[in-house]
Each structure stands twice: as C-alpha cells, then as structure tokens.
Amino acid sequence: MWVVTIFEKNTVRMFEFVSKTEANNMLASVKGSAILSFTK
Template sequence: MWVLTIFEQNSYRIFEFETKEEAVTVLGKIESPAILSYTNLTLVA
C-alpha cells in the first residue's frame, strides 16, 4: 500500500493507494509539502 501524507498549515491528510502510479499522479497535482511512502501494513478501522 502506498501512503501519501499531505501537510497543511495546521493539519495533515493521509491517502492510501494500491499502486505507486496512482499515488505519484496525485502527488504531482499537489502544491503542499507531502511525503510518499510504502508499507506492507494493512490499516483496519
């Protein structure tokens, strides 16, 4: 799972993607500071 963390002025948002291509596409459209990472963990709500 690819995780995109976007840092905003007073908060942050986290998005999950199945493929790197999806995540990189979104990352290219964002102007805020962001980190793209990969994890083998599965998040369960």
C-alpha cells in the same frame, strides 16, 4: 500500500493507494509539502 501524506497549516491528511502510479499522480497534483511512503 502506498501512502501520500500532505502537510497543511494545521492539518495532516493521508491518502492510501494500491499502486505506486496512482500515488505518484496524486503527489504530482499537490501544491504544498507532501511525502510518498510504502507500507506492507
């Protein structure tokens, strides 16, 4: 599972994806700080 974590002023949001392609598409649209990680 791929996870995109978005860091905002006072919150942290996490989105889960099955494919890396979907996660990368989401990550590309984020305008602030974010990371992409993989977990089993």
